Amino acid sequence: MSLETPVGNRESSLVKSLRARLNKGDSWLTYDLGRLFSADKLREDAIDQLEERLLLADAGVDATNWLTERLGYDLRAGRIKTEVQLRAALRKALLDLLLPVAKPLDFPAYIKPYVMFVAGVNGVGKTTTIGKLATRLKRDGKTVMIAAGDTFRAAAVEQLETWATRAGVPLISQGAGADSASVIYDAVSAAKARGADVLIADTAGRLHTQIHLMDELRKIKRVVQKLDPFAPHEVMLVVDATTGQNALNQALQFHEAIGLTGVTLTKLDGSAKGGVLLAIARRLALPVRFIGLGEGIDDLAPFDAVNFVDALVGDDA
Numbered sequence: 001m002s003l004e005t006p007v008g009n010r011e012s013s014l015v016k017s018l019r020a021r022l023n024k025g026d027s028w029l030t031y032d033l034g035r036l037f038s039a040d041k042l043r044e045d046a047i048d049q050l051e052e053r054l055l056l057a058d059a060g061v062d063a064t065n066w067l068t069e070r071l072g073y074d075l076r077a078g079r080i081k082t083e084v085q086l087r088a089a090l091r092k093a094l095l096d097l098l099l100p101v102a103k104p105l106d107f108p109a110y111i112k113p114y115v116m117f118v119a120g121v122n123g124v125g126k127t128t129t130i131g132k133l134a135t136r137l138k139r140d141g142k143t144v145m146i147a148a149g150d151t152f153r154a155a156a157v158e159q160l161e162t163w164a165t166r167a168g169v170p171l172i173s174q175g176a177g178a179d180s181a182s183v184i185y186d187a188v189s190a191a192k193a194r195g196a197d198v199l200i201a202d203t204a205g206r207l208h209t210q211i212h213l214m215d216e217l218r219k220i221k222r223v224v225q226k227l228d229p230f231a232p233h234e235v236m237l238v239v240d241a242t243t244g245q246n247a248l249n250q251a252l253q254f255h256e257a258i259g260l261t262g263v264t265l266t267k268l269d270g271s272a273k274g275g276v277l278l279a280i281a282r283r284l285a286l287p288v289r290f291i292g293l294g295e296g297i298d299d300l301a302p303f304d305a306v307n308f309v310d311a312l313v314g315d316d317a
């Protein structure tokens with residue numbers, strides 16, 4: 001018996017579980033599309049109904065308007081006469097929105113160490129995502145180091161230590177109360193000295209209203225740039241899908257404050273509907289890196305637009 005599931009299988013089972021969850025018989029988007037038809041004709045209010053579903057699923061006004069306008073156009077052009085056609089039109093519109101943002105993290109060999117900051121509000125899953133990601137990268141043969149940049153919350157370092165041990169990667173820390181920029185500066189120096197491929201820096205959870213903490217992020221960036229003017233190579237925001245529209249606001253605020261280069265959406269396994277991904281794609285067009293599908297070490301998958309959309313509209317349509 002093999003001890004470990006091969007990567008391909010693991011990924012496809014994650015996608016299956018995403019699909020099962022988003023489509024738990026009450027998929028927010030495609031649930032009972034048949035109801036939008038009466039006597040085989042699309043009902044007058046079909047677009048209004050879809051609009052309502054999109055808004056309820058946290059897709060936000062921008063993405064919702066964009067999608068319903070697209071579908072309205074197809075409708076008037078006579079391209080949506082059946083449920084199958086409606087499903088196909090939805091699928092195409094969703095892909096047009098999401099394919100451009102499905103950009104996996106790329107670690108070019110000439111950037112060493114590839115410095116990554118992981119930021120976000122409290123409790124969204126930053127530390128957990130770092131643990132999962134470090135594990136994943138190490139399996140891919142990369143040498144990874146982690147910096148305990150969350151010096152703010154009690155027990156944050158211990159939590160990260162547990163993840164670093166699980167992932168089997170070294171952690172650079174100075175303990176609670178230390179200066180976050182100094183920890184991350186040291187970690188980048190150490191990663192350089194040891195020739196590590198990737199350095200992932202955890203940061204304390206913060207609200208965009210906590211000016212001093214937002215300033216701290218900018219400071220970390222400035223300090224690290226003394227070692228590498230092009231660092232950080234990735235500033236990844238982690239957002240919790242169960243917070244709905246709030247996740248979009250967080251993305252807007254953090255982007256304005258430090259300039260994001262990617263987003264990871266966690267807790268898609270929970271009560272989340274995932275619509276906020278559409279909102280973020282429409283408003284910010286930031287690359288979506290990963291989706292979190294649970295608390296376990298393997299519950300992280302690169303964001304794949306086709307899988308995501310198929311989970312929503314059903315690829316067997």
Ligand SMILES: Nc1nc2c(ncn2[C@@H]2O[C@H](COP(=O)(O)OP(=O)(O)OP(=O)(O)O)[C@@H](O)[C@H]2O)c(=O)[nH]1
Nearest residue numbers: 122123124125126127128205266267292293294295
């Ligand atoms: N169900 C589920 N839970 C998750 C996921 N990612 C993280 N969590 C849980 O969310 C909680 C918070 O995770 P952390 O990784 O500590 O979040 P954080 O952003 O580092 O939190 P702070 O450091 O306090 O700001 C933990 O209980 C995690 O197990 C996910 O994808 N799915």
Ligand SMILES: [Mg+2]
Nearest residue numbers: 126127150156
């Ligand atoms: Mg944390």
